[in-house]
Amino acid sequence: MDTEPSWDFYRSFLTVLRQGSLSAAARELGLTQPTIGRHIDALEQAVGAELFTRSSNGLLPTDMALDLQPYAETLATTADAFLRTASSRRDKVEGTVRISASEVIGIEVLPPIIADLQDAYPGLQVELSASDALEDLMNREADIAVRMTEPQQDALLARRIGDIPLGFHAHRRYLERHGAPQTMADLAGHRIIGFDRQTAYIRMMRKLYPAVDELAAAFRTSNHLAHLAAIRAGIGIGICQTGLARPNHDLVHILADEFEMRLGTWVVMHESLRTSPRCRVTFDALVDGLLSYIKSCRGTRA
Amino acid sequence: MDTEPSWDFYRSFLTVLRQGSLSAAARELGLTQPTIGRHIDALEQAVGAELFTRSSNGLLPTDMALDLQPYAETLATTADAFLRTASSRRDKVEGTVRISASEVIGIEVLPPIIADLQDAYPGLQVELSASDALEDLMNREADIAVRMTEPQQDALLARRIGDIPLGFHAHRRYLERHGAPQTMADLAGHRIIGFDRQTAYIRMMRKLYPAVDELAAAFRTSNHLAHLAAIRAGIGIGICQTGLARPNHDLVHILADEFEMRLGTWVVMHESLRTSPRCRVTFDALVDGLLSYIKSCRGTRA
DNA sequence: CGGTATCCATATAATTATGTATAGCGATGG
DNA sequence: CCATCGCTATACATAATTATATGGATACCG
Structure with missing residues (x-):
């Protein structure tokens, strides 16, 4: 050369x-x-x-x-x-921090947390990459990530938040028209919102509740947001995070005793960013915010 | 900006x-x-x-x-x-491929494999990074790695080779002077070569054979090559891959029935390099070479 | 079919970045 | 204590890179 x-x-x-x-x-x-x-x-x-x-x-x-x-x-x-x-000063909380999260978390859960954070630190800019294609923290594609799998690399600083509970939900309007199923077997007579593609999380469900997998779905999508929108629109019964039922009071958690699945959740950051105030502060805010989100998931049963 | x-x-x-x-x-x-x-x-x-x-x-x-x-x-x-x-042509096996492996593997095991590979493909250059600091394949710090842990990322193509057996070894000269221990308990009266630092692999040993950990070591090093050199120099009894006893006939595998530990081994490459002939060929050569290395590890008992 | 809007390739002029030469500063050593 | 060495900073000439302007080829459209 x-x-x-x-x-x-x-x-x-x-x-x-x-x-x-x-x-x-x-x-x-x-x-x-x-x-x-x-x-x-x-x-x-x-x-x-x-x-x-x-x-x-x-x-x-x-x-x-x-x-x-x-x-x-x-x-x-x-x-x-x-x-x-x-471009961010080392001694102040300012500059841009890039957060990676799944679409549902990024759109349904994080915004209020970020709003509070930015109230406290007006100089802080946030870039949110809400995508199910997980970005690589080792490559610094993002500064901080919210993940549903435990990170393996030693260089990553991970904080386990707990488990986000999932459950069957339907819109009140749907239940008024079609009645609420009382057992898993009742689901067979309902319009089910299903998943289109294989993901790790679907494989997990298939393993825990093989019966669910055999239900004929009236509406399928591989997009979790579309799945959620379908539930909210009253198309039928689908699975979503129980915490999402709270802000929208027309969503009802059903079969809470029959079906329970949990997603382990971590907030992850590259270890070397620990000394960066803006990343540190954002990391802590995400941890706090998600902890209280998970706490709010309880007690929303129908 | x-x-x-x-x-x-x-x-x-x-x-x-x-x-x-x-x-x-x-x-x-x-x-x-x-x-x-x-x-x-x-x-x-x-x-x-x-x-x-x-x-x-x-x-x-x-x-x-x-x-x-x-x-x-x-x-x-x-x-x-x-x-x-x-800089390498897509249709030919030529150009440079960068391999990452631990020091022991890179220095004791890979060279003959690479020699055969380069005999077959004269246009192929190999860069060997023999370091225990594992390089990141996601970051493309290396093209192919030999790893002792199973890779987690989906984007990585991993081939499990099998388990590399480890055992206690000593130089024939040492054993002639000090006698060969017949049981684990006998080790207490011998000069032991130990490890200096905590690594994943030492933690594993500590878990399987707590007794080994309590032995007073006459010579400690955190460097696996130095550890091996100490065994070969007849300083005392230490742990190394049983396959390394073969090329050097003065090394004797002892306590083979009492102590056995195995290191799972993988050859790993970024999935996108599958279509690159030089990486593909090198990957296959490493797999074949390591498979026959592991095969050669058997039957070397004292 | 002619008009228009792309695109790339090339030649020339303007700008920018680079190398050379030199001065000044601090540390080191006889 | 001065000579020397290595470093950075600056001034100026030069080389390299860039923008401008233009021509030719192709696709699209009424």
Whole structure:
């Protein structure tokens, strides 16, 4: 290798890959099309491989370029994390903290917790990545994560919150029309909201309650938020966190004695962020907020 | 934020951090001291924080800079992985593959396996990181790893090899002088080679054989290679992989019926490297080589 | 079919970043 | 106590990178 290529080339490479054309990448990066073109040329020269096939309506990535995309993505998220950390003062709670959580937690549970946190620390910005694709804390894709599985890596600081209870729920309107099932067997006569895809959590349920799996579902979705929305819309009976029944009083927890499943919950942060005030404070706020959320889950039985 | 800083600044930042001065960093990168100085200035400007305190004999990193170091390290290893992947042709077995393994495995077990592999594929370069600090495959710090723990992440492709058996060993010379212990209790009268630090594997032994832990060690080291060297030098009786007794015929496996511990072993690779011929071939070679190594571990009893 | 809007490639001009040379500062050693 | 060495900071010339401007190719649409 003569000399290492400029790291800026990786940025240009990734942007072209995402945007699909030199021109669009140039607009994105605030540069010009010939510049990006030269970057790609130089990178291809440096690695001795063709990365894109040029055409008059854009650049088509080669298989090699697609292989390289994850590396470039990592570079981008890491550079982002670098700036996020560097741009916040070490001695004050300010700057941006990026939180990763599942969609349901991120949308139904976290907002009030974050609101209180930001009331207390006006200089604190929060980026919430509400996605079921869990982001990698080791890669610093997020600073703090709420997870339903226990993290394995030693470098991660994890705090177990407890178990979030799940149960069958239905809208009051649905129950008024169709009656409330008293036993698991009664479910057979009801409209069931089911899951579309296999996830770890569905496999767990299948193991604990094989009967549930055999119910014919009237509405299936792989999206947990859509599942919840279906319950709230009165489509039928589905499973959700019992804590979500409380804020919306039209949701009723049914079969509470027959069916119980719990999701272990952890708040996780990279160990090295312990000394960062903004991460520390956010971590603590999430722990406190989720603890009281779990406490509120009790006593919502029908 | 006006505009994102050049990614090259991160490289200069990291090099200054590692080298301790602008001048040394400039030499390392093939640039000049004023250039590196300007990069650091620009980065400090961009993030609005002081990263180094300048002195006449170098640059001293601030706490902030030390916080940022891991991010910069990740950038460097990822850029490296990018080049490694990009510089090898997709259709041929050539280019560099980086293997991570423990010191003992990397030094005592892998070399002959790698030799055979490279005989078969002359264009294949191998980088071996023989370190007990396990490198992160998610971060692409290595392409393939030999691990003694089962990997958790879904994105990793893991192949279980089996269990590597461990046992007490001593040099023939030591046994001629001091006699061979026939029972675990006999160990008390012998010179024992022990471990210095707590590791997962020591905790496991402590659990299975609490008696072993109470033996007074005549020689302690936290380095497994040094431990092995001590056994080979005839210092006393210590624990090592039974497979290591074979190539060196002066090493004798003792108390084989009294003591047995096994280390589960996996070869692990990032799932996305499956399509890369060089990684695929290396992965398979490691699997085959380690399988036959484990097979060779049997039948070496004294 | 002509008009328009993309896109990439190339040549040239402007800007920016880099290297060279030098001065100044502090530590080290005879 | 001065010479030396290594470091950073600055000034200036130069090289490298970038933006601008233009041409050619392709797709889309009325």
